[in-house]
Structures are given as C-alpha cells and as structure tokens.
Amino acid sequence: MTATDSASQAMPLRGLLASEPQIAAAGAPMFAEAVRSQAASVTELDWRPPIDGTGPALATVMADARREAANALAFERMSTAGSELVDVRPASEMLGLTRGTFLHAGPPLTWDRASGPMRGALIGAMLFEGMADTAQEAERELASGAITLEPCHHHRGVGPMAGVVSPSMWVFELRDPTHGNTSWCSLNEGLGKVLRYGAYEQSVIDRLGWMSAVLGPALQQAVRATGPIDVKGIVAQMLQMGDEGHNRNRAGTLMWLRDVLPALTNVGIPSDQLSEVVRFIGSNDHFALNLTMPTAKLAGMAAEGIPGSTVVVTMARNGTDFGIRTAGTGDAWFTGPANTPEGLFLGSYGPEDANPDIGDSAITETAGFGGFAMATAPAIVKLVGGDVQFALAATRSMYEITTGEHPVWQVPILEFRGVPVGIDVAKVCRTGLLPQINTGMAGAQAGVGQVGAGLVNPPVECFTGAIEALAAEVG
Amino acid sequence: MTATDSASQAMPLRGLLASEPQIAAAGAPMFAEAVRSQAASVTELDWRPPIDGTGPALATVMADARREAANALAFERMSTAGSELVDVRPASEMLGLTRGTFLHAGPPLTWDRASGPMRGALIGAMLFEGMADTAQEAERELASGAITLEPCHHHRGVGPMAGVVSPSMWVFELRDPTHGNTSWCSLNEGLGKVLRYGAYEQSVIDRLGWMSAVLGPALQQAVRATGPIDVKGIVAQMLQMGDEGHNRNRAGTLMWLRDVLPALTNVGIPSDQLSEVVRFIGSNDHFALNLTMPTAKLAGMAAEGIPGSTVVVTMARNGTDFGIRTAGTGDAWFTGPANTPEGLFLGSYGPEDANPDIGDSAITETAGFGGFAMATAPAIVKLVGGDVQFALAATRSMYEITTGEHPVWQVPILEFRGVPVGIDVAKVCRTGLLPQINTGMAGAQAGVGQVGAGLVNPPVECFTGAIEALAAEVG
Numbered sequence: 001m002t003a004t005d006s007a008s009q010a011m012p013l014r015g016l017l018a019s020e021p022q023i024a025a026a027g028a029p030m031f032a033e034a035v036r037s038q039a040a041s042v043t044e045l046d047w048r049p050p051i052d053g054t055g056p057a058l059a060t061v062m063a064d065a066r067r068e069a070a071n072a073l074a075f076e077r078m079s080t081a082g083s084e085l086v087d088v089r090p091a092s093e094m095l096g097l098t099r100g101t102f103l104h105a106g107p108p109l110t111w112d113r114a115s116g117p118m119r120g121a122l123i124g125a126m127l128f129e130g131m132a133d134t135a136q137e138a139e140r141e142l143a144s145g146a147i148t149l150e151p152c153h154h155h156r157g158v159g160p161m162a163g164v165v166s167p168s169m170w171v172f173e174l175r176d177p178t179h180g181n182t183s184w185c186s187l188n189e190g191l192g193k194v195l196r197y198g199a200y201e202q203s204v205i206d207r208l209g210w211m212s213a214v215l216g217p218a219l220q221q222a223v224r225a226t227g228p229i230d231v232k233g234i235v236a237q238m239l240q241m242g243d244e245g246h247n248r249n250r251a252g253t254l255m256w257l258r259d260v261l262p263a264l265t266n267v268g269i270p271s272d273q274l275s276e277v278v279r280f281i282g283s284n285d286h287f288a289l290n291l292t293m294p295t296a297k298l299a300g301m302a303a304e305g306i307p308g309s310t311v312v313v314t315m316a317r318n319g320t321d322f323g324i325r326t327a328g329t330g331d332a333w334f335t336g337p338a339n340t341p342e343g344l345f346l347g348s349y350g351p352e353d354a355n356p357d358i359g360d361s362a363i364t365e366t367a368g369f370g371g372f373a374m375a376t377a378p379a380i381v382k383l384v385g386g387d388v389q390f391a392l393a394a395t396r397s398m399y400e401i402t403t404g405e406h407p408v409w410q411v412p413i414l415e416f417r418g419v420p421v422g423i424d425v426a427k428v429c430r431t432g433l434l435p436q437i438n439t440g441m442a443g444a445q446a447g448v449g450q451v452g453a454g455l456v457n458p459p460v461e462c463f464t465g466a467i468e469a470l471a472a473e474v475g
Numbered sequence: 476m477t478a479t480d481s482a483s484q485a486m487p488l489r490g491l492l493a494s495e496p497q498i499a500a501a502g503a504p505m506f507a508e509a510v511r512s513q514a515a516s517v518t519e520l521d522w523r524p525p526i527d528g529t530g531p532a533l534a535t536v537m538a539d540a541r542r543e544a545a546n547a548l549a550f551e552r553m554s555t556a557g558s559e560l561v562d563v564r565p566a567s568e569m570l571g572l573t574r575g576t577f578l579h580a581g582p583p584l585t586w587d588r589a590s591g592p593m594r595g596a597l598i599g600a601m602l603f604e605g606m607a608d609t610a611q612e613a614e615r616e617l618a619s620g621a622i623t624l625e626p627c628h629h630h631r632g633v634g635p636m637a638g639v640v641s642p643s644m645w646v647f648e649l650r651d652p653t654h655g656n657t658s659w660c661s662l663n664e665g666l667g668k669v670l671r672y673g674a675y676e677q678s679v680i681d682r683l684g685w686m687s688a689v690l691g692p693a694l695q696q697a698v699r700a701t702g703p704i705d706v707k708g709i710v711a712q713m714l715q716m717g718d719e720g721h722n723r724n725r726a727g728t729l730m731w732l733r734d735v736l737p738a739l740t741n742v743g744i745p746s747d748q749l750s751e752v753v754r755f756i757g758s759n760d761h762f763a764l765n766l767t768m769p770t771a772k773l774a775g776m777a778a779e780g781i782p783g784s785t786v787v788v789t790m791a792r793n794g795t796d797f798g799i800r801t802a803g804t805g806d807a808w809f810t811g812p813a814n815t816p817e818g819l820f821l822g823s824y825g826p827e828d829a830n831p832d833i834g835d836s837a838i839t840e841t842a843g844f845g846g847f848a849m850a851t852a853p854a855i856v857k858l859v860g861g862d863v864q865f866a867l868a869a870t871r872s873m874y875e876i877t878t879g880e881h882p883v884w885q886v887p888i889l890e891f892r893g894v895p896v897g898i899d900v901a902k903v904c905r906t907g908l909l910p911q912i913n914t915g916m917a918g919a920q921a922g923v924g925q926v927g928a929g930l931v932n933p934p935v936e937c938f939t940g941a942i943e944a945l946a947a948e949v950g
Contacts, residue, residue, distance in 0.1 A: 039514030240854040241717040241726050242887070251716050254729035258757035265740060266750040275741040282733035378887035379715040388890050412717070412853035413888055415863050 066308030105163025106318025115319035117198025120446030121162030124200030170216030246370030252288030296367035319358035336461025343454015541783030580638025581793025590794035592673025595921030596637030599675030645691030721845030727763030771842030794833035811936025818929015843896035
C-alpha cells in the first residue's frame with residue numbers, strides 16, 4: 001500500500017475528481033440519459049426492487065451455502081438430459097390407466113373448480129370412452145365425483161391445454177438415456193375444434209377415434225421400426241428454423257415426419273390410410289409440440305430432488321390455477337390463480353372470450369425454450385402479439401432469472417448464445433421479473449375451442465409460496 | 476420573403492450560428508465520431524465513390540427520363556411473378572433436348588475454356604447417356620467439338636453448380652400464372668460426390684440412373700395428382716424458417732415434401748421404392764434449391780425486355796465467367812472472370828482446392844433472396860463463414876443497390892421488411908457495392924465434388940460492361 005492510498009483511506013473523498021469519474025446509474029433510465037446527454041459515459045444497472053414481502057425468506061435462501069452448487073447441479077442435469085422417442089402406445093397400456101380415471105393438465109383440480117375448457121375436454125373424454133351418451137349425462141357423472149381426476153405430471157407426463165388423457169388415447173413414449181427417465185405426451189389433434197381446447201362435438205370424438213384406430217398403430221409400427229428418434233436434436237434444429245417449440249412447431253413437425261417416413265411408408269397399411277396419416281400430420285403445424293413438451297419434461301425430471309436447489313422443475317396450469325414445483329421442495333405444488341393471456345384473437349373472438357391460462361405446455365419455458373426462446377422465432381409475434389424487439393427482449397430478460405445457458409439449444413440471432421435454462425425462484429423474487437410464457441388461448445365456455453394466442457406470466461403467488469417453502473427447508 | 480431572408484441571401488453566411496447547427500458527415504466514419512463525441516447530433520451519409528471509369532455512362536443512364544418508370548415496372552413484374560410446380564418430366568420431352576446437346580450453367584462456354592468441375596460434369600453426362608464408356612473417351616469426344624453446349628438460361632431454365640442437363644435427366648417444370656412464363660430446373664442429387672460439383676464416378680452415374688428410373692416418374696405422378704404447388708408461398712414460409720433459399724433449403728425441402736406426400740404415398744409404386752424416394756428427399760436438405768431457383772428465374776423472366784430499365788434479370792456463372800443480363804439490354808451477356816469464393820471448407824480441403832464461382836444459383840440473389848436474405852437465416856454463417864452481424868449487414872446493404880422491397884417475401888428479424896429486389900446496375904456503379912452471393916464451392920479438379928461453401932461477389936466487369944451498353948441504348 002502506498003502513502004497516497006493510505007491518505008485516501010483516511011479521507012475517502014480526497015482525490016475523487018482527480019481522475020475521470022466512473023458513473024453508474026440504477027433504476028429509472030432518466031438518470032443515465034441525463035449523464036449521457038452531457039457526453040459522459042455511464043454504466044446502467046438494470047436494478048428492480050424484489051417482490052413485496054419476500055425479503056426475509058429471500059435473505060435466508062440466498063445465504064444458504066448449498067444453493068450455488070445445488071443449482072449448478074440442477075442446470076447440469078437439465079441441460080444434459082436427452083430425449084428419444086422410443087414408442088407410441090395406448091395410455092391404458094403405458095400408464096396402466098383404467099376406466100374411470102382421467103388425467104389432466106396442471107396442478108391437482110376438482111370438477112367444481114374446473115374452468116369451461118377443462119370441463120369441455122372431460123365431457124369429451126366421457127363421450128369418447130363411451131361412458132356417457134350425451135354431454136348432459138357426462139356432466140352429471142363428472143359432477144357426482146364418480147370419476148377420478150389426476151394431473152398428468154403425477155404420472156411423469158404432460159398434456160397441452162386441458163391435457164385430458166383417457167385410457168383409450170394413444171401417447172408418445174420418450175426416454176432420457178442420460179438419466180434413465182421416461183416421459184410421455186398425448187398425440188396432437190390439430191387446431192380449432194379439438195378436445196384439448198374444450199370442444200367435444202361429434203367431429204372431435206370421431207377424430208379421436210381415428211387417431212386411436214389408425215394413426216396410433218401406424219406410428220407405433222413406424223417408430224418401432226425406425227428405432228429411437230433423437231428429439232433433443234430436433235429441438236436444436238427447430239431453434240435454428242424459426243420454431244421456439246411452444247407455439248411454433250412447424251419445422252419440428254416436418255423434421256420428425258421426415259425421420260419416421262422411410263419406415264412409415266413401409267409398414268404395410270393400405271395406401272389410402274397411409275395417405276391420410278401423412279396428410280393429417282403434415283397439415284398440423286403443432287404435431288411436434290407433443291414431442292417438445294415431454295422433451296422439456298425429461299429435462300425438468302432430471303433436476304428433481306436436489307436439496308437446496310431453487311430451480312423450477314415444473315410450471316403447469318389447469319385453467320384455474322398456475323402451479324410450480326422446484327428441485328429443492330419435492331412434490332409440493334406452489335400455486336396461484338392463473339392469469340388470462342393477452343394477445344391476438346381468431347375471427348370475431350375478443351378478450352372477454354378467453355379462459356385463464358391452461359395446459360402443461362409451460363414445461364417448454366421451464367426447460368428454456370417456448371417464450372424463453374422467442375428471439376429465435378420472430379415470426380411468432382404475428383400469432384401471439386408484440387413486435388420483434390419484444391421477442392428479442394423477452395429472451396434477453398430471461399437470462400436474468402435463470403441459472404445457465406444451454407450448450408446445445410442455441411439462438412443464432414444472439415450469436416448462437418444458448419437458451420436461458422433453469423428458472424431460479426430466488427432470482428425471480430429478487431428481480432420481480434416473471435417467466436415469459438407464450439400460449440394458445442382456449443374459449444372460456446366449454447365446447448368453444450381455440451379463440452386466440454398470446455402472452456402470459458405466472459402469478460406471483462407461485463414464487464412467493466416457493467421461496468417461503470425453500471426458506472423453511474434451509475437448515 | 477422577409478427582409479432578413481433577403482439579407483441572408485445577399486450574405487449567405489450571416490446567421491449561420493444563430494440557431495442549432497444541423498451537421499451531416501459523409502465518407503470516413505471518423506468525421507461523424509468526432510462530432511458525436513462532443514455531444515452534438517450528426518446525420519451520417521453512407522457515401523462511396525462510384526466504380527472507376529463509369530462516370531460518363533452513369534451520368535447518361537441516370538439522366539434517362541425512362542429509367543425511373545422502367546425500373547418501377549421491372550420491380551412490379553418481378554415481385555408479382557408467381558411460381559407453381561406443375562409437372563416433372565424428362566428434359567428430352569420438356570425441352571426437346573436431343574442426343575448430342577448438353578445444357579450448362581452460366582453464360583455461353585466452350586470446352587477449351589471450361590473449368591474442372593464443368594468438365595467433370597460433362598464427362599459424367601456422356602457416361603450417363605451411354606455416349607462414352609470411359610472418362611478418357613468422353614473427354615476426347617467433348618474436346619473434338621462433336622457435342623453442342625448451350626446455357627440453361629438460353630432454354631428458360633436453370634441448373635445449380637455445373638448445371639449440366641442431358642436429355643435423359645428429369646426436370647421440374649414451373650409456371651408463373653401472373654405473366655404466363657414457364658421455367659424448369661434439374662432434380663437435386665444431394666451433397667458430396669455429385670455430378671453438379673464435377674464428380675462422375677460410378678456411384679454418381681448410378682444415382683442419376685435411379686433418379687430417372689424411379690424418382691422422376693414417382694414425382695411426376697405425385698405432382699400431377701396434387702395439382703399446381705405454390706412454390707412462391709413456400710419461399711415466403713422458408714424466409715420465416717431460417718432458410719435463405721440458396722444454401723439453406725431445409726424447411727423448403729420439408730414443406731414441399733409435405734405438400735406432395737398425400738399423393739406420393741398413393742401413386743401405387745412398391746412400398747420399398749416409395750420408402751427409398753422419401754428417404755432420398757428427406758435426407759437432402761438442398762432438394763428444394765431446385766425449386767427456389769426456377770422460382771427466381773420466373774421473377775427475372777417477368778422483367779425481361781423493358782426499354783430503359785437498368786434492373787438485372789439474370790446473374791449466372793459457368794465456373795470460368797460470371798455473366799449478367801439486364802431488363803433494358805435484351806439477350807446480351809455482360810461478363811467478367813468469375814471470382815473464387817471465400818468461406819469454410821469440408822474436411823482437409825483448403826482455399827487452393829476451390830474452383831472459381833460456378834452455377835445458375837445466383838438467380839436466387841437476382842430475385843432478392845439467397846445472399847440478399849441472409850439476415851433471416853443467421854445459422855448460415857456456420858456454413859459459409861462470417862458472423863451474425865455480417866448476415867444482418869449483408870441484407871441491409873443490398874437495399875442500397877436494389878429497386879424495391881418484396882411485398883410477400885419478408886424478413887421477420889427486420890420487422891418483416893421485404894427482401895431487397897431488383898439489382899439496379901446504375902446503383903451498383905454509383906456506390907461500388909457489389910451484390911452479395913453465398914454459394915457452394917466445387918473442387919477445381921474434375922471428379923472431386925464439393926469442397927466447401929462461402930461468400931462471393933460478381934466481378935466488377937459485369938456492371939461496367941452493362942452500364943456502357945445501357946448508356947449506348949439511351950436516346
């Protein structure tokens with residue numbers, strides 16, 4: 001230490017203006033602008049106040065000596081999780097699902113609290129399984145409590161929108177060869193009047209019948225003949241082809257179809273059925289959503305059960321509640337009332353027609369794509385609203401609340417930066433920045449179907465609840 | 476006019492500093508930086524000196540009263556040109572091509588001036604047509620002048636790389652329903668050891684045989700059963716999916732395959748042949764290049780023959796010469812020595828292995844995509860070199876030398892700005908900015924095949940020659 005240093009220490013302000021000042025500004029941008037307009041350079045800090053009331057729990061969690069290593073482990077497991085499509089099977093066979101039990105999206109739910117589209121999808125499942133002849137009869141049965149409702153997530157799987165799965169429906173089976181986990185997802189029905197958006201008219205039931213009788217068995221033969229299909233690799237390519245994997249899945253659908261096609265054309269089904277199968281898949285740009293979702297679920301599953309980790313492993317909505325689970329708090333759900341998305345509407349529908357946020361598809365954002373990767377899919381703003389600068393800003397802001405950057409899933413326009421992976425509950429609470437989700441919007445009334453697509457965030461209660469539980473779990 | 480105005484006129488500098496000065500800077504950026512560092516605002520003009528020696532011709536052309544309306548018409552025709560795939564046929568049938576005549580890429584060429592890959596492809600065509608038993612025999616025949624060589628462009632079509640088309644090869648037939656033109660392109664063989672890159676070993680000849688015996692006829696049946704396929708629309712979607720349509724065609728290939736698939740699976744060929752056809756197309760990410768190229772050619776054809784227009788309607792290379800044609804100068808070619816691309820190399824190949832620029836694929840840049848749309852396909856920099864900022868800058872700079880922005884082919888990341896269409900020879904000469912092309916690189920030796928991919932510009936001689944001819948044509 002020199003004499004000058006020592007003198008400065010004794011009188012800290014001495015010498016302050018002897019050299020060029022280094023200026024930093026935090027908070028409102030006008031402070032930085034005022035400095036910059038005087039031709040001085042300024043470093044801006046994007047500081048935001050923490051979420052109200054989380055201070056003490058946040059302090060406990062941030063001081064937890066385990067947290068850094070636990071979150072690094074969660075990130076490492078999430079980002080190294082693989083995903084291979086290995087089979088296509090009926091839910092009854094793969095999940096042991098029996099007559100009288102239906103699975104659904106999101107955290108646990110009872111009929112009395114179910115929203116319109118969830119009720120519509122459950123009614124449709126009753127009709128499809130032949131457990132009721134009319135919607136009225138189905139509704140009475142469901143209201144009587146005779147049917148068991150369980151979340152898809154409690155069976156290691158995921159379902160988009162209402163996410164209703166009944167025993168006769170077929171599912172994709174995916175495996176993570178790195179960590180040995182298995183997940184699954186239903187087959188995608190297309191857009192418009194479809195069960196997952198709460199529609200249950202005859203055409204919906206007929207389509208489900210064809211999917212179980214023709215589509216599922218054909219894909220089973222094709223997938224078994226092809227051998228494991230690397231869906232993690234397909235997601236990597238999708239992110240270079242304008243798909244963000246939640247509401248743009250066109251490239252993913254076509255790449256997956258390309259991969260099964262040599263076997264599919266050779267399974268020996270009649271050529272008119274084969275023609276109908278390729279037409280059905282090819283005309284449904286969202287077919288691969290039901291492959292990206294279980295891929296994301298496998299990433300989340302890999303990080304489950306890490307004491308001290310504040311990383312989110314599940315985000316899901318049932319149309320009434322939004323729920324999250326974290327790596328450090330086991331099976332506990334932290335829920336809050338689902339927000340209603342804002343966005344663009346189909347035809348003459350408007351905001352008053354939209355149901356609150358619904359579906360397990362927010363697992364894509366949990367794994368770092370979907371809304372977190374909108375920068376790589378700027379064309380999506382024509383579907384969900386916003387502009388291209390918003391899409392870029394959405395991805396950039398998600399680095400503030402996540403744990404790492406994915407080594408394989410990259411965003412070319414950001415010079416191949418990896419997508420932001422591993423939402424950290426502590427960072428969410430400290431910054432007040434909520435995860436950015438993009439989503440389809442279901443009509444609020446049972447039977448309507450899709451009314452639009454838009455943008456939404458989880459309710460803050462999910463994170464305030466989780467940080468309290470994480471704090472309670474410390475020492 | 477006030478008294479003050481009048482006084483200012485008499486003494487022009489009086490009052491100069493009475494109000495905030497408006498500062499503009501042209502040329503080297505250091506002028507603007509010096510002003511900006513003093514916290515004053517400055518407008519920068521991106522001025523560059525015109526191409527050496529073009530001054531008098533440029534002045535004549537710029538003063539031509541017809542030019543503005545003629546170029547507006549050329550742009551309107553290029554951007555409204557449609558493109559529908561209507562048939563797949565043998566070249567002998569569609570073009571009346573007879574034994575002893577081969578077509579090739581680029582401007583006219585004779586054997587003695589042909590480069591290695593062009594010679595290799597011509598040798599391969601001799602072997603494929605059974606007109607020679609060995610490469611040596613084929614070469615002797617070709618050198619003797621017994622074979623007629625004509626540019627694809629002289630037959631209203633295009634061929635990638637060497638672009639060699641012989642009578643037994645099959646071609647895509649495309650139609651512009653707006654202007655009634657018809658164009659065509661060969662079928663794409665895939666990558667690596669392929670005829671268009673100058674390879675002619677037995678596997679190359681065998682593949683061409685299978686393409687004529689199985690692939691072509693199957694696609695013919697499928698395309699005829701499907702009805703016209705809107706390739707202009709596919710290009711619009713490609714540009715939203717990370718394809719720029721010259722060296723990234725993966726999304727386009729898969730969308731096109733999706734469109735023919737319902738018919739293709741139902742044409743009644745044996746299922747093992749069908750399986751091989753879908754595997755061949757699905758494993759060749761460039762299959763759709765041979766659809767984007769004739770789509771671009773139809774755009775160029777729509778603008779041919781407009782007196783006074785300085786818009787480029789053809790850019791093409793034969794591996795020796797680069798040639799352009801303009802809307803205002805009829806069938807005349809303006810040529811210069813083809814440059815050698817700079818980029819990334821496959822395996823152990825290096826710059827010394829690369830042939831000069833070759834192929835009709837620069838028709839994509841002529842129509843506003845390919846290198847002109849690299850901003851929409853940032854992942855391409857991993858193939859052709861450069862970084863993402865370069866890709867964005869390349870597209871932005873092409874607006875400086877073009878006539879308009881395409882109403883349908885848009886770049887999402889630039890907030891859906893249309894691609895730059897209609898290269899204006901006058902603007903190229905005035906700014907010295909040359910069209911940006913990205914391209915595959917053929918090995919300089921016959922028989923080698925592809926050695927890499929990279930970036931290249933046309934030689935300046937094409938534009939100095941064209942501006943002189945355009946000037947001569949004025950008045």
